[in-house]
Amino acid sequence: MAKLKLTKTVVDSAQPGPLDAELRDTAVPGFLCKITPTGRKVFMVQYRTNAGERRKPAIGLFGELTVEQARSIAQDWLAEVRRGNDPSALKAAARGAPTVKELCTRFIDDYSVPHNKPSTIDSNRKIIQLRILPALGSMKVPDVARQNIVAMMKDMEKAPTSANRTFACLRKMFNMAEVWGYRPDGSNPCKHVQKYPEKGKTRLITDAQLSQVYDYLDRADAEGLEHPTLTLAIRLQFEFAARMSEILHLRWEWIDFPNRRIVWPDSKTGDMSKPISEEALRLLTNAPRIADSPFVCPAIFKPLRPLPKHTYYQGWKRILGRAGVPHVGTHGVRHRAATDIANSGVPVKVGMALTAHKTVTMFMRYVHTEDDPVRNAADLVAPRRKGLVEDMRISPAAQTVPAREVIEIPPPATDAGSRTALGAYRPFRHRRTGERAVPPGTARSSEPKGSEGEVVDSRSRA
Numbered sequence: 001m002a003k004l005k006l007t008k009t010v011v012d013s014a015q016p017g018p019l020d021a022e023l024r025d026t027a028v029p030g031f032l033c034k035i036t037p038t039g040r041k042v043f044m045v046q047y048r049t050n051a052g053e054r055r056k057p058a059i060g061l062f063g064e065l066t067v068e069q070a071r072s073i074a075q076d077w078l079a080e081v082r083r084g085n086d087p088s089a090l091k092a093a094a095r096g097a098p099t100v101k102e103l104c105t106r107f108i109d110d111y112s113v114p115h116n117k118p119s120t121i122d123s124n125r126k127i128i129q130l131r132i133l134p135a136l137g138s139m140k141v142p143d144v145a146r147q148n149i150v151a152m153m154k155d156m157e158k159a160p161t162s163a164n165r166t167f168a169c170l171r172k173m174f175n176m177a178e179v180w181g182y183r184p185d186g187s188n189p190c191k192h193v194q195k196y197p198e199k200g201k202t203r204l205i206t207d208a209q210l211s212q213v214y215d216y217l218d219r220a221d222a223e224g225l226e227h228p229t230l231t232l233a234i235r236l237q238f239e240f241a242a243r244m245s246e247i248l249h250l251r252w253e254w255i256d257f258p259n260r261r262i263v264w265p266d267s268k269t270g271d272m273s274k275p276i277s278e279e280a281l282r283l284l285t286n287a288p289r290i291a292d293s294p295f296v297c298p299a300i301f302k303p304l305r306p307l308p309k310h311t312y313y314q315g316w317k318r319i320l321g322r323a324g325v326p327h328v329g330t331h332g333v334r335h336r337a338a339t340d341i342a343n344s345g346v347p348v349k350v351g352m353a354l355t356a357h358k359t360v361t362m363f364m365r366y367v368h369t370e371d372d373p374v375r376n377a378a379d380l381v382a383p384r385r386k387g388l389v390e391d392m393r394i395s396p397a398a399q400t401v402p403a404r405e406v407i408e409i410p411p412p413a414t415d416a417g418s419r420t421a422l423g424a425y426r427p428f429r430h431r432r433t434g435e436r437a438v439p440p441g442t443a444r445s446s447e448p449k450g451s452e453g454e455v456v457d458s459r460s461r462a
Contacts, residue, residue, distance in 0.1 A: 003024045003025075004023065004026060006025040006031070006033055008066065011033055011041055011062050014035050015035075016037050016038065016039045020036055020037070021034070023035070025071065027071070028074055028078070030046045030047050030074065031043075031070070031074040032044050032045070033067075041062035042058050042060075042061055043058070043060055043061070043062060043067075044057065045059055045078065049081065050081075057077075057087070059074060060073070099137065099140055099141065100132070100141060101137040101138070102141075103141050103182065104128045104132060106176075107172075108121070108124060108125060127165060127169045131156070131162070132166065132170065135151075141182045142183055144174070146189045146192065149167075149170065149190055149193050152170075157196065163196050164196055174188045204332070204335060204336060204339060205328060205335075209323075209326075213325055216323035217235065226318075226319065227300055228288070229298065229307060234315075234319070234333070236297070237333045238336070239279055239280040240262075240274055240337075241338055242334065244312060244330045244333075246264055248297055248307050248308075248309065248312060249306050250297065251296070252296060253294065255296075257281075260275060261273060261274070290303045313330055
């Protein structure tokens, strides 16, 4: 076991023998080069952990690393040992760390399935299969860095909504990676990565447009212009300020007519209960029960299934067109209902109960400011402001402030050369007459005056 300072010349000249041989470095104790009988020359570092365990991991092959590079790595490893760490164990853990693909599998099985709705589980699976695995699937979970997430978001910038949904799934997935010990706490690579601003908010259906929609719904029901299941679904969505899916999947068994209440056992936000208004009670009481369908709004041709989203959306779109109302998505119904609730003067907590929003912030996102209340508010403010100004003009208190000296400004010169686009007026800085007035509080007001009291033009002095 030779001890000498390792150099390129020393390692190059070392010849293999029948057994492993070691060349130990005198500059960095613990750093060595092992020569195998086959001629492989491997840089290694030997140390003892704080627990007293011996370690002698390989750093790299001679040729792939220079002697100086290997020595520098050995020094870093030994520094980690002095800090109480075990670089060899950390390296082994990194080699055994799961890939993002394996993390995705566990995320679906151990988190999404127990905690999410079936629709959310399906959505997560699609996001993982279509977007996450192609970009990050082969990477080790600890190796995923913020720049990888940024690059992935950059690739989806033309589809901001999809990018944001993918980002939300990734963020939750790496949160769970910390819980499961795959990454250190607080190391989520999604941290500080910005989501894309999504396209404009849902347009509010105005009062006049709402009247047009209901006029057409009444006509459609009277003349048979639309299928009654479709018009019923639209009316119920307005009455319950509900999501489209909540109306389409509403079952008769969920309706408690004696207590006038509906309980949705599996809404977007979990169990949800809402009271039945007089109008909603009338609609539900008069609604036909088709065949053996469990749904209040069954599919037109397959009553054992709920009314499809596509059928509802296309029907809503058609009704808006026939009513002469500009297009707005079906979620605009919920926005309109939430706005009506807020403008009715009911407490926010009651409004949240009617819309089934969990937070005030989310509820207020659905509440729009209408033009008429704003206009009325402006009409109230204007007279108050006017009255305040008038009171200040006639109030004796307003005269307690000493009045400034009033300086009469002479009429401007009327010669042709003094006229401007504004008439005979010329700004102060362009006047050349000796009688020009000096505005108080300006730099020119402090300039010396001539014998006649006129201000001496500093430019003329120059």
